Amino acid sequence: MHIDSILSEQEIAAIEKEVAKLPMPKAACIEALKIVQQHRGWVSDDSLQLIAQHLQMSTAELDSVATFYNLIFRKPVGRHVILLCDSISCYVMGYEKIYEGLQRQLQIGFGETSPDGRFTLLPNACLGTCDHAPALMIDQDTYPDLKPEQLEAILNTYP
Amino acid sequence: MEKPLTQYINPNRPALHLKEYERVGGYSALRKALTMAPKDITNMVQEADLKGRGGAGFNTGMKWSFVPMDPDIGTKYLIANADEMEPGTFKDRLLMEGNPHQLIEGMIIAAYAIQANVSFIFLRWAYKKAARLLEQAIAEAYDAGYLGRPMGSTGYQLHLHLHTGVGRYICGEETALLNALEGKRATPRLKPPFPQISGLFGRPTIVNNVETLCNVPHIVNNGPDWFKALSNSGDAGTKLYGVSGRVKTPGIWELPLGTPMDQLLEDHAGGMQDGYRFRGALPGGASTDFLVTEHLKINLDYKSVASAGSRLGTGTMVVLDDRTCPVGFVHNLEHFFAQESCGWCSPCREGLPWTEKILRSIEDGRGTIQDLEILEQHTIQLGPGRTFCALAPGAMEPLQSALKYFREDFESHISQKKCPWR
Numbered sequence: 001m002h003i004d005s006i007l008s009e010q011e012i013a014a015i016e017k018e019v020a021k022l023p024m025p026k027a028a029c030i031e032a033l034k035i036v037q038q039h040r041g042w043v044s045d046d047s048l049q050l051i052a053q054h055l056q057m058s059t060a061e062l063d064s065v066a067t068f069y070n071l072i073f074r075k076p077v078g079r080h081v082i083l084l085c086d087s088i089s090c091y092v093m094g095y096e097k098i099y100e101g102l103q104r105q106l107q108i109g110f111g112e113t114s115p116d117g118r119f120t121l122l123p124n125a126c127l128g129t130c131d132h133a134p135a136l137m138i139d140q141d142t143y144p145d146l147k148p149e150q151l152e153a154i155l156n157t158y159p
Numbered sequence: 160m161e162k163p164l165t166q167y168i169n170p171n172r173p174a175l176h177l178k179e180y181e182r183v184g185g186y187s188a189l190r191k192a193l194t195m196a197p198k199d200i201t202n203m204v205q206e207a208d209l210k211g212r213g214g215a216g217f218n219t220g221m222k223w224s225f226v227p228m229d230p231d232i233g234t235k236y237l238i239a240n241a242d243e244m245e246p247g248t249f250k251d252r253l254l255m256e257g258n259p260h261q262l263i264e265g266m267i268i269a270a271y272a273i274q275a276n277v278s279f280i281f282l283r284w285a286y287k288k289a290a291r292l293l294e295q296a297i298a299e300a301y302d303a304g305y306l307g308r309p310m311g312s313t314g315y316q317l318h319l320h321l322h323t324g325v326g327r328y329i330c331g332e333e334t335a336l337l338n339a340l341e342g343k344r345a346t347p348r349l350k351p352p353f354p355q356i357s358g359l360f361g362r363p364t365i366v367n368n369v370e371t372l373c374n375v376p377h378i379v380n381n382g383p384d385w386f387k388a389l390s391n392s393g394d395a396g397t398k399l400y401g402v403s404g405r406v407k408t409p410g411i412w413e414l415p416l417g418t419p420m421d422q423l424l425e426d427h428a429g430g431m432q433d434g435y436r437f438r439g440a441l442p443g444g445a446s447t448d449f450l451v452t453e454h455l456k457i458n459l460d461y462k463s464v465a466s467a468g469s470r471l472g473t474g475t476m477v478v479l480d481d482r483t484c485p486v487g488f489v490h491n492l493e494h495f496f497a498q499e500s501c502g503w504c505s506p507c508r509e510g511l512p513w514t515e516k517i518l519r520s521i522e523d524g525r526g527t528i529q530d531l532e533i534l535e536q537h538t539i540q541l542g543p544g545r546t547f548c549a550l551a552p553g554a555m556e557p558l559q560s561a562l563k564y565f566r567e568d569f570e571s572h573i574s575q576k577k578c579p580w581r
């Protein structure tokens with residue numbers, strides 16, 4: 001059976017918990033996208049259709065929501081997602097050097113995934129770490145006060 | 160100097176859990192509030208002149224007073240705006256990571272004042288630690304009966320849900336936030352009707368910034384006169400001021416509202432790093448006009464900053480130094496705004512990318528003097544009243560003031576056909 005052909009029990013349970021807080025099922029659609037993305041890494045066309053059916057909304061409407069938000073991934077991403085802050089405080093404090101370092105280490109630019117599928121590199125608006133700029137996030141972790149020479153050791157902790 | 164908001168926040172210690180928070184007087188303001196009539200709390204907050212800390216500075220009690228109080232009105236909502244995506248802003252993060260129960264207590268009191276029975280915290284995706292701590296604190300508050308059960312003799316009860324966003328700066332605009340919470344694209348809504356009358360799911364709704372709500376328990380406990388006396392200016396209370404950029408000790412401090420700008424930069428941020436000179440600063444995040452050397456003596460309160468041609472905004476300052484190109488600086492800001500435009504109205508959707516491209520070409524040495532005129536026109540065409548929401552006018556603030564204060568730097572890019580900083 002195709003892995004995407006049904007929502008798993010865990011996915012449904014988590015979605016239903018969110019639906020219960022809201023006056024109508026489709027209001028939970030962003031939560032549902034997040035939940036499915038958490039389980040599957042990204043939101044494929046098939047996943048999108050399953051969520052839409054479950055929440056009784058059209059796939060097109062759900063896609064219009066999904067594509068509005070930059071942290072819902074409608075394309076496959078690597079095992080780890082790097083979000084590099086490119087906003088003003090990090091600009092002043094030299095995020096461009098960090099970006100050069102990441103490009104050198106990973107041989108990819110913004111919007112790309114390394115050929116081994118390990119990392120996707122994305123620019124991100126201000127991470128709210130401005131007093132410790134430049135900063136980036138990998139998955140759940142924030143790295144403040146970054147220097148290019150720290151990158152290799154940091155990346156090595158993500159298999 | 161009293162620091163009500165941050166007195167129990169110590170970055171070297173974990174945030175207070177419920178019992179510790181109660182031991183230092185936490186939830187006593189809620190108990191007091193429940194003995195008061197809801198409208199008396201609203202009046203008290205209005206009299207304290209607690210101005211909204213999310214950027215616009217509107218009197219919080221007055222905003223609450225617009226909520227219909229007819230007992231048969233049905234569901235009402237209170238929302239804490241914890242989206243904090245304004246570049247250069249990192250103050251609500253400190254409050255949520257440092258003392259989550261203070262926010263929860265402020266929310267329960269605010270919700271009681273407007274008689275809302277359901278509340279949400281709209282938290283940005285990147286604040287993972289805040290999410291974890293808030294979840295724990297919410298669970299503790301449910302267990303202790305502050306949430307989810309009728310409280311005392313009032314029979315009043317509140318539910319509180321944490322919603323974490325999935326990106327986009329525009330979600331912080333309060334009506335866009337409502338759409339995001341309803342599971343829609345986060346485009347702003349036409350006002351009126353204002354959310355106080357027709358907000359989340361068409362119900363009366365109050366949206367307040369995290370810092371605003373954190374002030375509420377202290378006002379209820381100590382009264383409006385005490386709150387006004389905290390300040391150095393006509394605006395009441397303390398403010399979380401932040402500084403980032405090439406200063407010696409970037410950070411965030413709770414200070415009396417109206418603290419002078421030079422005092423913030425010198426005494427707290429430690430002055431400029433060696434080898435760097437101050438050229439200007441955005442006083443309250445990316446969408447505020449530059450202040451420059453001639454303004455260093457002004458007091459950072461709403462009125463004084465406005466008289467100097469800018470806005471206090473979020474109170475978190477981004478410093479421009481002499482080794483950073485002002486054109487590159489403004490290009491970075493406009494890149495952000497162009498990317499974050501929700502695309503709903505044409506001046507913003509078309510004008511911001513155009514602005515960004517012109518700035519890019521000037522920065523790359525391909526600019527002409529006419530480009531400066533086109534930029535000036537944009538600052539008018541995208542100004543207040545011409546777009547659907549305040550994102551585009553906000554984007555024009557740093558640009559219009561940069562064209563005024565750093566004009567010769569724009570011109571030298573054009574005459575030298577390159578960026579003098581590169």
Ligand SMILES: Cc1cc2nc3c(=O)[nH]c(=O)nc-3n(C[C@H](O)[C@H](O)[C@H](O)COP(=O)(O)O)c2cc1C
Binds near residue numbers: 243334366
């Ligand atoms: C583009 C845009 C983004 C905003 N982002 C935020 C935000 O992240 N946090 C916030 O509290 N207010 C933000 N605001 C202001 C809100 O619309 C609203 O005025 C505020 O939440 C009201 O709370 P207050 O009265 O307590 O300040 C933003 C406004 C605009 C136009």
Ligand code: SF4
Binds near residue numbers: 329346499548
């Ligand atoms: S001003 Fe910009 S962000 Fe605001 S509604 Fe118009 S397009 Fe959207």
